[in-house]
Amino acid sequence: MPTRNPGTDFRLDWFEGVTVNTPAAERRAASLPGRRSLKKEWQAAWLLNAVRCIDLTTLAGDDTPDRVARLCAKARQPVDAGDLALMGVEQLTTGAVCVYPTMVAAAKRALEGTGVPVASVATGFPAGLMPLDLRLAEIRYALDQGADEIDIVISRAHALRGEWAALYDEICAMREACGPALMKAILATGELKTLTNVARASHVAMQAGADFIKTSTGKEPVNATLPMSLVMLRAIRDYRDRTGFAVGFKPAGGLKTAKDALNWQVLMAEELGRDWLRPDLFRIGASSLLGDIERQISHFVTGRYASAHRLAAG
Numbered sequence: 001m002p003t004r005n006p007g008t009d010f011r012l013d014w015f016e017g018v019t020v021n022t023p024a025a026e027r028r029a030a031s032l033p034g035r036r037s038l039k040k041e042w043q044a045a046w047l048l049n050a051v052r053c054i055d056l057t058t059l060a061g062d063d064t065p066d067r068v069a070r071l072c073a074k075a076r077q078p079v080d081a082g083d084l085a086l087m088g089v090e091q092l093t094t095g096a097v098c099v100y101p102t103m104v105a106a107a108k109r110a111l112e113g114t115g116v117p118v119a120s121v122a123t124g125f126p127a128g129l130m131p132l133d134l135r136l137a138e139i140r141y142a143l144d145q146g147a148d149e150i151d152i153v154i155s156r157a158h159a160l161r162g163e164w165a166a167l168y169d170e171i172c173a174m175r176e177a178c179g180p181a182l183m184k185a186i187l188a189t190g191e192l193k194t195l196t197n198v199a200r201a202s203h204v205a206m207q208a209g210a211d212f213i214k215t216s217t218g219k220e221p222v223n224a225t226l227p228m229s230l231v232m233l234r235a236i237r238d239y240r241d242r243t244g245f246a247v248g249f250k251p252a253g254g255l256k257t258a259k260d261a262l263n264w265q266v267l268m269a270e271e272l273g274r275d276w277l278r279p280d281l282f283r284i285g286a287s288s289l290l291g292d293i294e295r296q297i298s299h300f301v302t303g304r305y306a307s308a309h310r311l312a313a314g
């Protein structure tokens, strides 16, 4: 399969007929967690896989270079080395670290030589309510600081008003500004009102060349949910069937437990297949998920829960 989604011309006909049956999507999403019972070794393996797919995030007003450096230390070694060795795993890092543009340089320094990419939010994160030229300038600033990946936010107003061509043009401009850097398009699904809008915005973002579509900023009142994710995954599948290009998926916002990490992986496996469960096609955006995963892995390895001081925050 070709590596990077180049986007397409604007194709309204690919999605204007799409309407989502919300109760059916909710029923399907609710049935998913029970569809695979992941026991012991398998569960531990899936949790390790979740770790390598985490975009370990800090997006807080009081972020400092020191906090970012601590987060990066966690990204370099997200799970206790002894626990990993007992599981026969030599090396494990998170998928990326995700920060604000002014924190990119600190993250790059802290991750030097590790191969862990630095993702920066941009384009007026989280609301996106800034003139387009300033939003594009912010992408260029983040890249200049060394960002490897850019998480853009869409203009919700375009989606809410059905201005799909305008949304397409905006995202195309952002993708051009990103150049070779991976671009993740945050749809802010909790603010799009309907699952039909979520489906349509997903199509537009992929047509405009998004490498990933991402649910949420973590700042909306409703963040990642399984029904919204299901709708986005179906759009990814449809786009792949039409174009042959695989677009990645990033649930983000409010994911805090190992159970969340397992549920979203089951959803991916059921809808797109196990092949999609790798960092170039799947990321989990989270600021406070790693702690619980680490706790569950430690429990698997030692048979008891570690005391809090043994597990660094994350």
Ligand SMILES: O=C[C@H](O)COP(=O)(O)O
Pocket (backbone or CB within 6 Å): 057, 059, 098, 216, 217, 218, 219, 223, 252, 253, 254, 255, 285, 286, 287, 288
């Ligand atoms: O992109 C990642 C999100 O901002 C993280 O949200 P969270 O703090 O709810 O985990």
